[in-house]
Amino acid sequence: MHLRAALLVPLLLSAGHAQAPAGFRDLFNGKDLTGWVNVNTDPDTWTVRDGLLICRGKPIGVMRSDRQYENFILHIEWRHMEPGGNSGVFLWSDAVPQERTRLPKGLEVQMLELEWPFLNRDKDGSPRPLAYVHGELFGAGGLEVVPENPRGRRSMSFENRCLPRGQWNTYDVVAVDGVVKLAVNGKFVNGVSNASVRKGYLCLESEGAEIHFRNIRLLELPAGRAAGEQVAPEAK
Numbered sequence: 001m002h003l004r005a006a007l008l009v010p011l012l013l014s015a016g017h018a019q020a021p022a023g024f025r026d027l028f029n030g031k032d033l034t035g036w037v038n039v040n041t042d043p044d045t046w047t048v049r050d051g052l053l054i055c056r057g058k059p060i061g062v063m064r065s066d067r068q069y070e071n072f073i074l075h076i077e078w079r080h081m082e083p084g085g086n087s088g089v090f091l092w093s094d095a096v097p098q099e100r101t102r103l104p105k106g107l108e109v110q111m112l113e114l115e116w117p118f119l120n121r122d123k124d125g126s127p128r129p130l131a132y133v134h135g136e137l138f139g140a141g142g143l144e145v146v147p148e149n150p151r152g153r154r155s156m157s158f159e160n161r162c163l164p165r166g167q168w169n170t171y172d173v174v175a176v177d178g179v180v181k182l183a184v185n186g187k188f189v190n191g192v193s194n195a196s197v198r199k200g201y202l203c204l205e206s207e208g209a210e211i212h213f214r215n216i217r218l219l220e221l222p223a224g225r226a227a228g229e230q231v232a233p234e235a236k
Contacts, residue, residue, distance in 0.1 A: 024075070027065065027202070028053050028216040036063050037235075039104075040097055041206050053213040055087065055206050060102045062203040064095060068232065070199040071221035074173040077214045080113035080165040084120065085209035087111040090140065091175055092200035095235035098141050104203055105141030105232070107195055109173060109182060111211070112136075114164045131156030135171065135184045137192045145180075145192040157182075157189040168214075177224040198224065200232030 027035055030051040038046060041061035047054045055063075069092075076089060093106025112133035121127055131151055138154035139145045147155030161184040162169050172183040178195040181188055204213065 024073075024217045024219045026216065027218050028213065030214075033063075035066050036204075037066055038063050039095070039203070040102055045206050046204075051214065053204075053216070055204065055211050055213070057082075057085070057087070057206050057209040057211065059206065060208065061206050062090065062093075062097060062102075062104060063206070064093065064104075064204075064235075065202040068200050068234070069175075069202060069218070069220065070226050071176045071224050073219040073221065074175070074202070075170070075215065075217040076173075077168050077170050077216075078111055079163075079168045079212050080111070080209065081212065082209040083113060083165060084116040084118075085113040085165065085211055086116060086205075086207040087209070087211045088205045088207070089171070089173075090201075090203035090205065091173065091180065092143070092195060092197045092232060093203045094141070094232045095201055096233075101141065103140060103205065103207075104201075105143050105197070106139075106200060106203060107143055107145060107180060107192070107197075108138055108140045108205075109171060109180075110136040110138070111169075111171075111205075113209070114162060129156070130160055134160045134162045135182050135190050137180060137182060137190050139192075139195070144194075144196040146194045148191040148193070155190055155192050157184065159184075159187065159189045161185045161187060161189060176221060177226075178230075196230065197232055198230050199226040201235075 090106035117128035
């Protein structure tokens, strides 16, 4: 599948289609945690209830996919359940988190609840930029990227489209040869390029607040040229 065609798929997924297009497979089966590895959180951090993947947010850490991915389209739906909730999904990540942060090296697709900027103000009392909550993209733990819409070393969305806690948001992520494009609730609004790592694990993040996930689907695209340091170390 060419990149141009790949960019059309998220719009189909976000348009209310009950069935995923051909070639997509479910990374979450709605019944248990098959396909996922609890890396550094408690046994009850991640549970399944009523077909939903529930993360209680404590302790800080991640759950990763059981295998690596290089080029793909990821569809994921999420909703925060607490004011100012914090989470995200890591692409092309390491299997082992860093000791200080408890989070891996990887490309983070940010998921923040709308009140986060007001509950975590700057030292002068002013709210943080609203771009924090609307699908900000950035390299974490040493992964480098070139931001499409720079906010320092991060890329912020051109348009704010996220919905508040209790409501479902849809992220569609196209990741090809170190380029990432993000659609939020049916529209592409952010991107990065030249990622220093472009093959690795997917990680879901636990970072202090309850968050729910559903309809986690992935379409693998043809392999690229990731090699050497562009590939995350395999889990041992």
